[in-house]
Amino acid sequence: MGVRLTVNGAPVEVRADGATPLILALRNELGLKGTRFGCGGEDCGACMVLVDSEPRYSCTLQLDDVVRNRVTTIEGLNDGLAEVLREAILAENAGQCGYCLSGIFVTLHHCLATSAQPKYAEVAEALGHHLCRCGANAAILRAVKRVLERIQAGASDA
Amino acid sequence: MPELGSSSGWNAPITDRFDLSRTGLVVLKTGKVELGQGILLALRQIAAEELDLSVDAVVTVSGDTSASPFEGGTVGSMSIETSGREVRDAAAVLRSELFDAAARKLGVSVSEITAEGGQFFVASSRSKETFWSLAAEIDFDQARGRSAVPKSPNLYKTVGVNIPQTHLLERLGGGSFIHDLSFDGMLHGRVLRKPHPDARLESVDTDAICGPGVLRVVRERDFIGVVADSEQALATAMARLERRCRWSGSPNDGSQTPLDILANADVTERVLRADQGSSGPEPAEDGATLSAVYSKPLIGHGSIGPSCGIAIVSDSAVEVWSHSQNVFALRDQIARVLGRAAQDVIVRHRLGAGCYGHNGADDAAMDAALLARAVAGRPVRVQWTRKDELTCEPLGSPMRIAVQARIRDGRIAEWKLATRSGTHMQRPGWGEQVNLLGPAAANAEFATTIQMDLPEHNGGSKNAVALYDFPQHVTYEFSANLPFRLSALRSLGSFGNVFAIESFMDELAELAGCDPVEFRLRHLADPRARRVVSRVAEISDYSKPCEAGFGRGLGFARFKNTGSYCAVVALVSVDETVEVQKLWAAVDAGLVINPTGVISQVEGGMLQAASWVLKESVPTDGTRLIAESWKDYPILTFAETPETNVEIIADPDFPSTGVGEVSLGPTAGAIANAVASAFGMRIRELPLTRERLMKAALEAE
Numbered sequence: 001m002g003v004r005l006t007v008n009g010a011p012v013e014v015r016a017d018g019a020t021p022l023i024l025a026l027r028n029e030l031g032l033k034g035t036r037f038g039c040g041g042e043d044c045g046a047c048m049v050l051v052d053s054e055p056r057y058s059c060t061l062q063l064d065d066v067v068r069n070r071v072t073t074i075e076g077l078n079d080g081l082a083e084v085l086r087e088a089i090l091a092e093n094a095g096q097c098g099y100c101l102s103g104i105f106v107t108l109h110h111c112l113a114t115s116a117q118p119k120y121a122e123v124a125e126a127l128g129h130h131l132c133r134c135g136a137n138a139a140i141l142r143a144v145k146r147v148l149e150r151i152q153a154g155a156s157d158a
Numbered sequence: 159m160p161e162l163g164s165s166s167g168w169n170a171p172i173t174d175r176f177d178l179s180r181t182g183l184v185v186l187k188t189g190k191v192e193l194g195q196g197i198l199l200a201l202r203q204i205a206a207e208e209l210d211l212s213v214d215a216v217v218t219v220s221g222d223t224s225a226s227p228f229e230g231g232t233v234g235s236m237s238i239e240t241s242g243r244e245v246r247d248a249a250a251v252l253r254s255e256l257f258d259a260a261a262r263k264l265g266v267s268v269s270e271i272t273a274e275g276g277q278f279f280v281a282s283s284r285s286k287e288t289f290w291s292l293a294a295e296i297d298f299d300q301a302r303g304r305s306a307v308p309k310s311p312n313l314y315k316t317v318g319v320n321i322p323q324t325h326l327l328e329r330l331g332g333g334s335f336i337h338d339l340s341f342d343g344m345l346h347g348r349v350l351r352k353p354h355p356d357a358r359l360e361s362v363d364t365d366a367i368c369g370p371g372v373l374r375v376v377r378e379r380d381f382i383g384v385v386a387d388s389e390q391a392l393a394t395a396m397a398r399l400e401r402r403c404r405w406s407g408s409p410n411d412g413s414q415t416p417l418d419i420l421a422n423a424d425v426t427e428r429v430l431r432a433d434q435g436s437s438g439p440e441p442a443e444d445g446a447t448l449s450a451v452y453s454k455p456l457i458g459h460g461s462i463g464p465s466c467g468i469a470i471v472s473d474s475a476v477e478v479w480s481h482s483q484n485v486f487a488l489r490d491q492i493a494r495v496l497g498r499a500a501q502d503v504i505v506r507h508r509l510g511a512g513c514y515g516h517n518g519a520d521d522a523a524m525d526a527a528l529l530a531r532a533v534a535g536r537p538v539r540v541q542w543t544r545k546d547e548l549t550c551e552p553l554g555s556p557m558r559i560a561v562q563a564r565i566r567d568g569r570i571a572e573w574k575l576a577t578r579s580g581t582h583m584q585r586p587g588w589g590e591q592v593n594l595l596g597p598a599a600a601n602a603e604f605a606t607t608i609q610m611d612l613p614e615h616n617g618g619s620k621n622a623v624a625l626y627d628f629p630q631h632v633t634y635e636f637s638a639n640l641p642f643r644l645s646a647l648r649s650l651g652s653f654g655n656v657f658a659i660e661s662f663m664d665e666l667a668e669l670a671g672c673d674p675v676e677f678r679l680r681h682l683a684d685p686r687a688r689r690v691v692s693r694v695a696e697i698s699d700y701s702k703p704c705e706a707g708f709g710r711g712l713g714f715a716r717f718k719n720t721g722s723y724c725a726v727v728a729l730v731s732v733d734e735t736v737e738v739q740k741l742w743a744a745v746d747a748g749l750v751i752n753p754t755g756v757i758s759q760v761e762g763g764m765l766q767a768a769s770w771v772l773k774e775s776v777p778t779d780g781t782r783l784i785a786e787s788w789k790d791y792p793i794l795t796f797a798e799t800p801e802t803n804v805e806i807i808a809d810p811d812f813p814s815t816g817v818g819e820v821s822l823g824p825t826a827g828a829i830a831n832a833v834a835s836a837f838g839m840r841i842r843e844l845p846l847t848r849e850r851l852m853k854a855a856l857e858a859e
Binding site: 105132 | 193194195196322323324325326327329330331332333334335337338340388389390460461462463464509510511512513514541543544754755757758759761762763764765766769787788789793794795796797799800801802
């Protein structure tokens with residue numbers, strides 16, 4: 001018994017039944033442990049992945065829900081934008097324990113990748129799907145501002 | 159004595175602390191553990207500084223009972239204060255031993271040699287000797303008890319520098335957290351917790367729980383858990399188990415809140431301070447006295463990642479992985495419960511999600527060990543559910559603080575404060591008790607029967623004595639029988655006490671007709687205290703008038719009256735609900751190791767305190783904790799996050815003091831004072847919810 005999926009651009013077969021939560025297959029069957037379990041109820045966003053480029057909670061999706069879709073985890077985000085995000089996170093020390101951060105990274109990457117001119121308010125609003133308990137929220141928001149400045153500077157250079 | 163966990167003076171072999179067996183690297187062994195606070199980087203900076211190494215050349219072995227020095231817990235904001243000092247002292251001894259060996263070997267005097275990156279130079283030319291070539295020449299055990307003078311701070315090149323916290327980027331991928339550990343043949347287990355503290359497991363149909371993938375149903379008295387071969391099979395079995403268990407007993411009267419229970423509890427009183435002429439004012443007989451009662455509710459840790467533990471139990475050994483704050487204390491209690499010798503149990507620390515005190519980490523590890531006993535030799539991984547986190551972790555005690563004072567000639571002439579609380583300490587081993595959920599359910603002998611708080615000015619009495627200069631009478635009213643599981647939560651009693659003291663200082667300033675900053679400075683002789691208060695007022699434009707509906711407020715404390723100094727200003731707006739617009743802080747932590755790390759901890763404390771002040775109160779029905787999800791225990795969101803600005807007043811002339819807990823109390827005071835200013839009325843019960851504000855507004859009409 002197996003379920004065929006497309007994860008991070010590659011076809012994979014997972015030894016699990018279709019009712020298995022996506023997060024368990026990603027972590028335990030595919031070894032993609034950057035996706036984290038936080039609450040299991042779509043409240044905290046630690047488990048965020050992209051399904052056909054849209055942010056979705058992987059703790060409540062089942063494998064059957066995504067057999068026709070492209071699933072992208074944080075391990076699959078390695079483009080130039082991801083690098084800019086990483087630089088901003090380091091520059092602002094935007095995280096403490098980092099447990100919430102990979103889900104936040106997925107959401108931020110989505111917001112910045114899908115909008116030609118992303119607005120701070122929109123990006124900040126998208127973070128409403130996430131919780132951070134260390135109080136790194138303000139630093140994460142500063143990192144967002146830093147990335148947007150960088151994107152704007154890049155746009156005006158062009 | 160876990161919480162006192164202050165490390166003992168450094169008088170151990172250097173090999174307890176450093177290992178030079180890997181060429182090019184110095185292994186720093188530490189009992190302190192990474193909790194998301196960046197401690198390991200700071201300790202590496204300290205060692206690298208003394209040894210003139212790059213930070214990358216210092217690696218750590220942390221929190222391993224088989225390899226790390228015993229240093230108590232990673233608690234009480236003490237790691238830099240005590241362990242940092244010891245690492246510095248031990249590194250200075252190591253350096254001195256290495257230099258002596260180099261001088262002998264090279265036939266020159268110590269003053270002629272220098273070292274950089276572990277390479278020795280004689281008169282600027284490279285010698286053939288390095289730290290590692292000489293390591294074998296040193297009798298490390300002989301170095302016990304030696305002392306060497308550490309570097310002078312004015313020569314520092316690595317300490318005080320913002321070495322980037324690159325571990326954050328590493329954690330973006332998988333593999334950094336305990337949750338990511340995987341072993342061959344690993345099984346998954348979980349324990350079904352009692353619905354309330356007095357519940358007993360009357361009956362359970364274990365046959366009905368068995369199903370595909372379920373290996374064991376483990377029952378001992380009121381302990382009932384499942385071991386399965388996958389997380390999915392476990393989740394299915396646990397859902398069946400929940401339906402098949404019958405629990406007896408009912409929780410206590412649901413009409414009483416934890417604060418009601420505290421208010422009516424039997425207490426023992428301890429006088430913390432009784433200055434002459436401070437017996438306290440009689441009930442107000444003139445306009446110059448004031449009294450008020452403040453409170454804070456039950457508060458949870460709410461770590462974003464659930465508690466997790468892994469254990470392998472075999473006939474000869476027990477191996478456990480845990481994100482405990484104190485692997486040694488956990489090791490001792492696991493050994494006690496399993497009937498093993500302590501040396502046969504190894505507990506290794508692995509990173510958990512952010513930790514703010516005694517959460518479920520130790521329980522999850524103990525759960526894993528108890529379940530692993532049923533499947534000898536196989537690794538069992540336990541990961542709690544969010545509901546487990548919200549209903550089973552130890553909580554921060556409710557507190558009620560009553561204070562009275564008299565003003566004479568614009569100064570506080572008398573001050574009487576009584577702070578009331580349950581315990582802030584119930585860590586594994588505290589009071590000779592196991593203090594873990596699994597063993598307490600399995601065996602009455604292991605139940606916690608005595609609640610005992612930390613002594614002296616700690617626990618509920620932390621920061622109950624104000625740092626201000628006025629005659630004080632301060633009493634701690636301790637209740638040893640609150641029907642909740644209470645233990646250490648970030649800043650312990652300091653949060654409630656400083657919230658009350660700083661709120662009352664503003665109320666008294668108003669009575670005295672004085673500006674709140676000026677009023678505080680009038681009662682503060684300590685120059686470091688004056689400096690943070692003045693500085694935060696300056697950077698926040700404290701004295702600038704606010705628009706209608708907005709208010710600024712200030713709060714100050716020196717953590718435990720011996721630690722770091724912190725003053726916070728909040729700018730809030732009040733329009734039915736409170737919005738914190740901005741928070742500023744000035745902090746004096748003496749010698750700073752990594753400024754970014756300090757700012758991060760202070761800012762994290764401010765935002766966590768903002769969450770506590772505005773939103774948090776653990777929902778209860780009598781003694782039953784009823785939150786099922788984050789929806790029932792909301793915390794600060796990104797949309798509610800204020801801008802923050804933290805300024806460090808670095809003073810290398812003073813020893814380093816911890817910063818993890820310093821900003822919570824001052825932030826509570828600052829927000830409460832800002833709300834009182836914006837709203838025109840003072841709410842003395844936390845959290846400052848919309849309902850409380852509306853009720854106060856209605857009552858005022």
